[in-house]
Amino acid sequence: MPLNMIVCCKQILDPEDPPASFKIDPASNKVIPPPGVAPVVSPFDEQAVEAALKIKDQQGGKITVISLGNNLLRDVVKKPLSMGADELILLEDPAFEGGDSWSTAFALAAAIKKVGPFDIIFCGRQAADWDAGQVGSGIAEILGIPSVTVAKKVEAADGKAKVERVITDGYQVIEVTLPALITVSNELGEARYATLKGIMAASKKQPVVWKPADIGVEPSQIGEAGRKTKLLKLFQPVKEGKCEVIEADTPTDAGAKLAARLREAKVI
Amino acid sequence: MAENKGIMIYGELIEGKLAPITSELLGGGRHLADQLKEELLCILVGDKIDDAAKKAISFGADKVYTVEDPLLKDYQTDSYVAVMEKAAKEISPRAILFGQTAVGRDLAPRLAFRLGTALAMDCMELAVDPASKLLQETRSVYGGNARATFSSDLLPQMVTVRQKAMTPLAPDDAKKGEVAAIKADLDPAKIRTKVLDTVKEEVAGVKLEDASIIVAGGRGIGGPEGFKQLEELAKIVKGAVGASRPPSDNKWVPESWQIGLTGKIVSPDVYIAVAISGASQHLAGCSGAKTIIAINKDPEANIFKEARFGVVGDWKQVLPAFTQKVKELVAG
Numbered sequence: 052m053p054l055n056m057i058v059c060c061k062q063i064l065d066p067e068d069p070p071a072s073f074k075i076d077p078a079s080n081k082v083i084p085p086p087g088v089a090p091v092v093s094p095f096d097e098q099a100v101e102a103a104l105k106i107k108d109q110q111g112g113k114i115t116v117i118s119l120g121n122n123l124l125r126d127v128v129k130k131p132l133s134m135g136a137d138e139l140i141l142l143e144d145p146a147f148e149g150g151d152s153w154s155t156a157f158a159l160a161a162a163i164k165k166v167g168p169f170d171i172i173f174c175g176r177q178a179a180d181w182d183a184g185q186v187g188s189g190i191a192e193i194l195g196i197p198s199v200t201v202a203k204k205v206e207a208a209d210g211k212a213k214v215e216r217v218i219t220d221g222y223q224v225i226e227v228t229l230p231a232l233i234t235v236s237n238e239l240g241e242a243r244y245a246t247l248k249g250i251m252a253a254s255k256k257q258p259v260v261w262k263p264a265d266i267g268v269e270p271s272q273i274g275e276a277g278r279k280t281k282l283l284k285l286f287q288p289v290k291e292g293k294c295e296v297i298e299a300d301t302p303t304d305a306g307a308k309l310a311a312r313l314r315e316a317k318v319i
Numbered sequence: 320m321a322e323n324k325g326i327m328i329y330g331e332l333i334e335g336k337l338a339p340i341t342s343e344l345l346g347g348g349r350h351l352a353d354q355l356k357e358e359l360l361c362i363l364v365g366d367k368i369d370d371a372a373k374k375a376i377s378f379g380a381d382k383v384y385t386v387e388d389p390l391l392k393d394y395q396t397d398s399y400v401a402v403m404e405k406a407a408k409e410i411s412p413r414a415i416l417f418g419q420t421a422v423g424r425d426l427a428p429r430l431a432f433r434l435g436t437a438l439a440m441d442c443m444e445l446a447v448d449p450a451s452k453l454l455q456e457t458r459s460v461y462g463g464n465a466r467a468t469f470s471s472d473l474l475p476q477m478v479t480v481r482q483k484a485m486t487p488l489a490p491d492d493a494k495k496g497e498v499a500a501i502k503a504d505l506d507p508a509k510i511r512t513k514v515l516d517t518v519k520e521e522v523a524g525v526k527l528e529d530a531s532i533i534v535a536g537g538r539g540i541g542g543p544e545g546f547k548q549l550e551e552l553a554k555i556v557k558g559a560v561g562a563s564r565p566p567s568d569n570k571w572v573p574e575s576w577q578i579g580l581t582g583k584i585v586s587p588d589v590y591i592a593v594a595i596s597g598a599s600q601h602l603a604g605c606s607g608a609k610t611i612i613a614i615n616k617d618p619e620a621n622i623f624k625e626a627r628f629g630v631v632g633d634w635k636q637v638l639p640a641f642t643q644k645v646k647e648l649v650a651g
Contacts, residue, residue: 066462066580070599070621073464082461094581152428153437179580179600181460181467184440188428197511198396200425213515218421220526220575221519227512237581238574279437283455284468288606294613294626302632306640309612309630314648318589318610318628319532319556 053111054170054207056103058136059159059190060096060118062127063180065089073287080285082180092130095175097242099235100131102205103173104243110207112170113137117162119155121148125258132253133245139258140166146263146270154277156189161266163194171212172232176201191232199227203238323474326352327360327412329403330375330383331422335367339529340418340482342378347445347485348416349379351454354447357413358382362406362501364399366392376496379488383496384410388503393514394422400429402503407434407475409501414454414476416445419584423479430477437471440479441584443607454478462580463603482528483586483607520575525559527578532558532589535578535605538565539594539615539634546572549593552642555649561585563601579604594634597622614638 064084072085084090092100103114114136118128123143132139142162150158163172172191177184191198203222204215210229215222217236227233245253263270270276297312299305313319326348331338345361352359361380363371365387372383386402403426407415417423419441431438439456443466446455454476457468470476527533534553536546546560553560560576567577578585579601586607593614595601602625605611613626614634623629630637 064461066600067598070464070597070602073461073599075465082465151437153432156432179462182441182458182462182580182603184424185428185431185438188425189432192429192432198425198429199512200396201421216421218517219528220522221517223514224516224518225512226515231511241568279473280439280469280471282467283470285460285465286467287465294623294629296618296623297628297630302630302636303640305630305632306614306637306642307644309614309628309637310641310644310648313612313628313645316628318612319645319648 052208053113054106055168056106056112056114056171056173057163057166057169058096058099058103058114058116058131058173059186060100060116060128060131061093061178062090062118062120062123063093063178065091066094066179075285075287077286080282090124090127092127093175093178093180095177095179095235095237097130098237098239099173099175100134100136101242102202102233102235102239103171104135106205106207107135115140115166117142117159119147119158121145128258129253129256130245132256133249134243135249139256141258141260142266143260144262146276147274149275150273151278151280152183152185152189153279154273156186156193157277158266158268158273159186160190160193161268162261163190165266170229171207174232174234176234176236187232187234196230196232197227198232198234199225200234201236202233203236205233323411323413325358325360325412326355327362327410327415328380329415329417329423329426330361330363330371331418331420332363332365332368332371335365335369335371337371337374337378338418338420340420341375342487343483343485344416344418344480345375345378345380346487347480349488351445351447355413355452360384360410360412362386364391364402372498374490376494377490377492381496383498384501385498386501386503388505390505390507390510391503395510395512395514396425396429397510397512398505399426400433401505401509403430404433405504406501412475413452414478417479419479419481427477427479434475436473436475436477438477438479439469442478442480443484445478445480459603462600463606464599481584481586481607520573522575524554525557527559527561527576527583527585530559530585531587532556532591533561533585533587533608534558534591534593535561535563535595536566536593537563537595540566540571543571548638548642552591552638552645555642555646563595563598592622592626593638595622596620597625614641
């Protein structure tokens with residue numbers, strides 16, 4: 052049976068950028084984006100798209116992607132389309148900026164209500180920038196639907212989904228009634244690459260852009276204004292001390308010397 | 320609504336017994352409660368709570384609430400959120416602390432949204448602001464590249480705490496405390512999930528999360544054979560073996576060995592990083608280690624910025640000699 056699926060995708064700074072290029076502006080408590088480095092779709096969200104595509108491959112269906120932000124780069128946010136998603140909705144406005152899990156989930160839930168009936172909403176387990184891990188559960192709570200988090204496999208049949216949920220040293224198989232929200236973890240596996248055909252198709256598609264008024268929310272409820280958490284301080288931890296590099300004539304000697312030094316320092 | 324008072328620990332249980340994270344949270348929570356001059360509360364939820372309530376008191380709780388019901392046998396989002404919503408409203412604590420575990424990271428966000436309060440996940444440090452009595456919550460963000468301190472004046476404040484970020488107190492069996500039962504009042508029709516199966520991957524030896532010494536390998540190990548040598552060292556020091564993302568993605572090691580933002584978060588006493596370059600997303604999983612030791616042939620590798628001790632050299636030459644010497648020292 053074809054399913055109606057929604058995937059929430061966030062545009063973020065590339066988490067694979069080298070740590071040395073990571074800088075913070077302490078005055079504004081904001082990250083300074085490294086110059087000349089393109090943002091990406093958060094990898095967990097790409098895997099959420101992959102989970103939806105796997106179901107679409109099997110039984111057909113429609114995948115609507117929703118991204119929230121301001122000045123979103125079309126080449127970045129269109130990637131799910133080039134992977135095989137069908138539609139892209141952008142919640143794009145300065146008022147959407149600077150949100151926390153609360154204001155983000157609130158806006159996404161309002162947009163999902165406007166999209167209409169769905170079977171499954173997929174989200175990444177967390178965004179790979181703030182790593183908060185709350186938006187998926189928040190959307191489910193606002194919409195009053197069940198949620199299963201940190202999935203590594205999802206199958207759907209007869210109005211239910213069977214989800215393998217990652218737990219410590221293993222997984223649980225959970226059956227959930229649809230409609231439901233499922234957050235996806237990296238154990239699902241690498242997301243597929245965009246095909247040339249997909250890229251061509253995506254380039255012809257125009258995203259639908261919704262403003263706060265289009266989804267019936269007040270600017271005071273979203274973005275910075277809608278936050279429930281206050282960010283007091285964003286900082287880079289000071290690395291304590293320097294590494295004591297053990298020198299010796301040969302690597303073998305260095306290995307033995309390291310062991311002796313660790314014993315001396317009561318580390319082992 | 321009643322005044323919000325007390326620090327409440329969500330006491331995770333494993334087969335009716337306190338999970339290690341629970342005694343850690345009780346230890347950390349005790350300090351916070353003492354600073355606030357308020358009580359340390361603990362809530363235990365399950366189908367069979369043996370003497371866990373007594374144990375929670377011995378680890379520092381002043382008052383333990385128990386919610387026992389056959390429907391609470393397995394953790395399920397709907398049933399546990401419903402029970403915790405009821406308990407949070409009845410008890411009205413100032414703050415609720417959960418562990419950043421498979422249960423905590425599912426239960427806490429959904430409960431926070433239901434209670435209309437704010438939550439900070441995976442906290443490494445909690446402090447009390449004396450003037451406002453509010454918790455200040457510091458957590459790792461941007462894959463470990465930065466830390467952020469949050470607060471919120473919405474009560475109860477909610478946090479999940481990274482494993483091993485807090486230290487348990489020595490248990491005191493003579494400590495007195497109160498135990499009170501809360502009724503679950505669950506409606507089975509409102510539980511929209513069913514646990515069909517639980518599949519455990521057997522781990523030989525020490526589990527990564529419990530290990531005080533971890534030997535971890537990276538891309539530079541080159542294949543599954545190399546990890547045999549890491550296992551040998553781990554066995555000698557009674558530790559566990561882990562890996563960064565590339566060995567796991569390349570299937571050289573099981574998925575469950577992966578340490579990092581996308582794997583496990585560990586805080587051992589000693590972390591021996593072999594042929595690991597030190598990408599932020601990996602460091603996010605191991606930067607809580609007390610002492611990091613790096614063996615890497617690249618002197619510019621990022622791991623040396625985190626490490627306390629290191630050797631610059633090819634691990635294939637360094638490690639066997641290191642292992643041999645450690646073996647002698649441990650035996651001697």
